[in-house]
Amino acid sequence: METQDIDYRAEAVNLGGYLAFDETAAGRRPGVLVFHEGLGLGEFAMARARMLAELGYVALAADMFGDRRQARNLQEVVKLVGDLRNEPEKLRARGSAALTTIAALPQVDANRIGAIGFCFGGSVVLELARDGADLKAAVSFHGVLATRMPAASGKVKASVLVCTGADDPLAPPEQVKAFEDEMRGAGVRDWQVISYGNTLHGFTNPAADGSMMRSALYSAQADRRSWASMRSLFEEVL
Known part of the structure; x- marks a missing residue:
């Protein structure tokens, strides 16, 4: 497997991504973007990119904050994430880059x-899907489902999969229902929401132990099941 840093830009912002792929494979193959958590592009997202490369995909772990910036604490996470979520056009532009x-x-x-x-x-993945990005599939793992710019009718091209914890306070039941209603209202042809019982936020990351955020806790079972659901969707549409 080959891995390398890859620099790109969104307007005036320098973004530092991480690429992983099988350099021995011939011909063009499907690509998968990986968007990081609120801490920034770090080892977790890079490891997922390598896992995708092992499955035969070309994976690019994207940088949403610029210069591969890392948050050092929850306060910095709130600032970095909030600055983008409060300007969905900017968030979508960086994802599109x-x-x-x-x-x-x-x-x-x-x-x-x-x-x-x-x-x-x-949430970045879902914003790209809402914006009509040329994606075959968009998969959110314990992402925020609320948006300032709901999907317009007929605009979403991607097959959408949301994997969420039933006890995640960042995606409470009313927001899950609002998301489902949004998908119906926008006439999205292929969408699904999988809710994992007794599961909190951050369930895919073994480092989520409740120390930084009490509501973030790893679940090996939900991690395994959600990754399997992603693989099944990718095998079908990619």
């Missing part, structure tokens, strides 16, 4: 691109 970057890679079939995201990254 990553999509443009992966689509231009010589190893990638630009007609077969998916995107996954964790926590904050899950």
Whole structure:
């Protein structure tokens, strides 16, 4: 497997992504974007990119904060995430810059691109789908479902999969229902929400032990099941 840093830009912001792929594979193959948690692009998202590369995809772990900035505490997470979520056009533009970057890679079939995201990254994936990005699949793992710019009728192209914890305070039942109503109202042809019982926020990350955020706790079972659901969707649409 080959891994390398890859620099790209969104307007005046320098973004530092991380690319993983099987350098021995011939021909173009599907690409998958990986969007990081609120802490920034770090080892967790990079490890997921490598896992996708092992499955035969070209994976680009994107940088949403610029210069691969890392938050050091919850206060910095709130500031970095809030600055983008409060300006959804800027958030979507940065996500789109990553999509443009992966689509231009010589190893990638630009007609077969998916995107996954964790926590904050899950909301990025959903914002791209709402914006009509050329994605075959959009998968959110314990992402925030609320939005300032709901999907317009007929605009979503991607197959949408939301994997959420039933006890996640960042995606409470009323927001899950509002998201489902949004998907119905926008006429999204293929969407699904999987809710894992007795599961909190951050369930895919083994480092989520409740120390930084009490409501974030790893669940090996939900992690395994949600990854399997993603793989099944990718095998079908990519």
